[in-house]
Amino acid sequence: MPVAKDTMIEVIDVNKEYRRAGAIIRALVDINLTIKSGDFVIIQGPTGCGKSTLLNVMSGLDLPDSGKIIFDGENIARATEDRLSKLRRQKVGFVFQDFNLIKTLTAIENIEALLWPTVLSSKEIENRAIAALRDVEMLERKDHFPVEMSGGEKQRVALARAIVSKPRVVFGDEVSGNLDPDSENVIMSLLKKINEEYETTMIVVTHRDSVAKFGNKIVKMDKGAIVSIK
Ligand code: ADP
Numbered sequence: 001m002p003v004a005k006d007t008m009i010e011v012i013d014v015n016k017e018y019r020r021a022g023a024i025i026r027a028l029v030d031i032n033l034t035i036k037s038g039d040f041v042i043i044q045g046p047t048g049c050g051k052s053t054l055l056n057v058m059s060g061l062d063l064p065d066s067g068k069i070i071f072d073g074e075n076i077a078r079a080t081e082d083r084l085s086k087l088r089r090q091k092v093g094f095v096f097q098d099f100n101l102i103k104t105l106t107a108i109e110n111i112e113a114l115l116w117p118t119v120l121s122s123k124e125i126e127n128r129a130i131a132a133l134r135d136v137e138m139l140e141r142k143d144h145f146p147v148e149m150s151g152g153e154k155q156r157v158a159l160a161r162a163i164v165s166k167p168r169v170v171f172g173d174e175v176s177g178n179l180d181p182d183s184e185n186v187i188m189s190l191l192k193k194i195n196e197e198y199e200t201t202m203i204v205v206t207h208r209d210s211v212a213k214f215g216n217k218i219v220k221m222d223k224g225a226i227v228s229i230k
């Protein structure tokens, strides 16, 4: 009998709106969603439907107006910025559309930089960065600067940086948004491999249908609401 999976994130009755020039935009409308530890969740929907807003409130980058976000047993919907930054540092990795690598650092230095400040020795930091680069099959590019890598390679380094601290959850926002179809397949397959090998919970938001096949749970959104969960 398979072991029942723990709940990783529970979103309960979450709402969020933005006010801009007198107009109110309802970005999240009565969102309820349960994500189990080890799930690979794809959140899909058209541009502007609230995907990034949902990712931001689940990952402690932003706060909802109402409702609860239970992250690994703790309600973070009303947490202080100190508490949220600690949670992000200890339990979360991020991969964004634009890679967000530091231009003046090499691939391995970009990954090592995430581990500072730390009590680890510089040798241990290097070893962990090398292991993460190996996980994304990028060890041979470790001394390349971002300008010396393709978009797909930069995103693999960004993924190595996201997993180097062994987070419980990796959040991806349009991770293949700037990539060609082949590179999209490579990065999504690597996310899947890491999901299976380390049981890292993956939550990827995308407007592209081609990404859905990598998930075991597909959440569709429209106009700030969840319209289906499969
Ligand atoms: P998606 O990621 O699905 O494209 P977002 O979550 O970024 O959608 O945005 C949801 C809606 O909220 C959109 O209509 C967007 O224009 C609006 N929005 C997002 N961020 C802000 C903001 N900081 N201020 C005002 N409106 C915003």
Ligand code: MG
Binding pocket: 051, 052, 053, 173
């Ligand atoms: Mg978005």
